[in-house]
Every structure is written in C-alpha cells, then in structure tokens.
Amino acid sequence: MIPDPLRQHLRSCQNIVVFTGAGMSAESGIPTFRDRFEGMWALYDPQDVASLDAFRHHPQTVWDWHVQLADKIRQVAPNAGHAAVARLESLVPNVTVITQNIDNLHQAAGSRTVLELHGNIFRLKAFVDADELFAGDHSPIICRICDGYAVADECGTYATKDDLAAIVLKAGPIPRCPGCGARLRPDIVWFGEPLDIYVLESAMRAADTCDALICIGSSLEVQPAASLPVRAKWGGAKIIEINPEPTSLSFHADVFLQGKAAELLPQLIQAVWQSTNY
Ligand SMILES: [Zn+2]
Numbered sequence: 001m002i003p004d005p006l007r008q009h010l011r012s013c014q015n016i017v018v019f020t021g022a023g024m025s026a027e028s029g030i031p032t033f034r035d036r037f038e039g040m041w042a043l044y045d046p047q048d049v050a051s052l053d054a055f056r057h058h059p060q061t062v063w064d065w066h067v068q069l070a071d072k073i074r075q076v077a078p079n080a081g082h083a084a085v086a087r088l089e090s091l092v093p094n095v096t097v098i099t100q101n102i103d104n105l106h107q108a109a110g111s112r113t114v115l116e117l118h119g120n121i122f123r124l125k126a127f128v129d130a131d132e133l134f135a136g137d138h139s140p141i142i143c144r145i146c147d148g149y150a151v152a153d154e155c156g157t158y159a160t161k162d163d164l165a166a167i168v169l170k171a172g173p174i175p176r177c178p179g180c181g182a183r184l185r186p187d188i189v190w191f192g193e194p195l196d197i198y199v200l201e202s203a204m205r206a207a208d209t210c211d212a213l214i215c216i217g218s219s220l221e222v223q224p225a226a227s228l229p230v231r232a233k234w235g236g237a238k239i240i241e242i243n244p245e246p247t248s249l250s251f252h253a254d255v256f257l258q259g260k261a262a263e264l265l266p267q268l269i270q271a272v273w274q275s276t277n278y
Helices: 004-012 022-026 039-043 052-057 059-074 080-088 105-109 130-135 161-165 197-209 227-234 261-272
Strands: 015-020 094-099 114-116 119-126 140-142 149-151 184-188 212-216 238-243 255-258
Touching: 004 238, 004 261, 015 080, 015 197, 015 227, 052 059, 059 119, 059 184, 080 094, 080 105, 080 261, 094 197, 114 197, 197 227, 212 227, 212 261, 227 238, 238 261
Parallel strands: 015 094, 015 212, 094 114, 212 238, 238 255
Antiparallel strands: 119 184, 140 149
16 A cells, blocks of 8 residues: 555654545535535525625525535534544644645544634634725724724624624524624635635645645645645655545655545555554
C-alpha cells in the first residue's frame, strides 16, 4: 500500500495536514454540493438560496433552505474515515484538519484542530449588508456581541455573547443578534463570498510547514482551497491522496490510493503507524 521509505517518513512526521472535501462526508450520506441541487433541492438555483443577494432579497427562503439542509446533516454520523482522522491525533504530534465541508463531522468524530474553509452550517453570524451600512449617516461600530458591523445606537447594553450562542439554526422567523439587532445567517461561505482570511491564512501556514499532507475526497476544483496541497508539496511535504477518481493532484502525489476514504484511511493508518512490521 505504501512504499517503505514513505512509510518511514510518515512515521517520523511531526506535522501532518489532513485536507478533506465533499467525498469525505458523502460516505456518511451527506449529499455532495452538486447533489444538493438535485432531487428535493432541484427546486432552487444555488444562487437563489446561497448568496448574499438572495439573503438580501428573500431572507426567509434562504433561512428555510439552510434549516432543511441542517436538519438533514443532523441525521448523519461521522464515518470510519472521520474516526480514522481523529485517531491520527494520538499517533502524530500535530495534526491539522483543513476541510471544505460545513457539516461539523470532523469535530463530532473527535478532531480538535479543524480549519473550516467554507464555514460551519451550525454556527451563526450577523448578516452584514456593507453597502447599506456604509451608505447611511451612522458610523458603524463593531458589535460586541456578534463582532459584526453595527450602528452604535442600536447595540443592546444587557445582551451577552451567551445569549447569541444559545440561538440555533431552526425553523421559524430569522433570529437577530441580541446586541445589535442584525439578522443572523449561517456562518458558511456563500456564492461570490471570499473565504475567511484568518482561516485561509492559518490553512496556508499549516500547508507550508507540514511534513506530509493527506488529501481525501476533494476534487480540487475550487480555488484557493485546491492550491493548498500544491503549497505543501512546494514546502517539501509528502503528499498522499485518497480519492475515488484521479484528480489534478494525483500526478504530483507521492502515493495515490484509489477508493473510499472510510475504507482506505483506516488501512493507511494501520499500515503506517500501527503495523509492527518495520
Ligand atoms: Zn450584533
């Protein structure tokens, strides 16, 4: 499965990045992004339910769509692949998970350091309509509850961050920040939105400094996420790819394992870190 020199290298790694995409969660039953717009989701064009503009014009429709998606995700559990990623933390000093998934399944499986490039559907944040906010007479401030831009005289005095944390994504009217009154939205990256710069920089730093990167279930078609394995390679890291089909990375990978993460990842860990045959 793994050539012996690479196996020795992996066993000596101090820093490993595990980079995961939709294929990782597909085996738990989470539809891949494309699938979400088929079947029951085919009623909507993605731009109509997952963009700033959609929320601006049809906030309740957008909210309701995310509630349905979140309810679907709540019904699934991490698979053997997620469990294997979490187990890696007991075998390697530093493991950083970088994921394109918004489903919280890595954390549910026990992974502690997870950089979510596209956010997390179960976390909420304030909807900031910058165009509207900066066009008004008020000077915006940062709301001390939601950390979003707010208009000073609307910020509640008695609200706490705990009040905000208690609000969850569920059916009903769109909730508001208890501090500034801004409408809340899922903390995920919608169409046309940039990635969170702090998360992206942390991911780039992890990729630049890792000894090995294991790429799992990502088609590597979405930038800038797709560049992370390449950065790791430039930095001298070994690249292991697990995917059902070859990708643009496969040619550059030190090992390409073709198949499902839930089957191959436990085998990889067994072969490298838990085998006594060395
Ligand atoms: Zn607020």
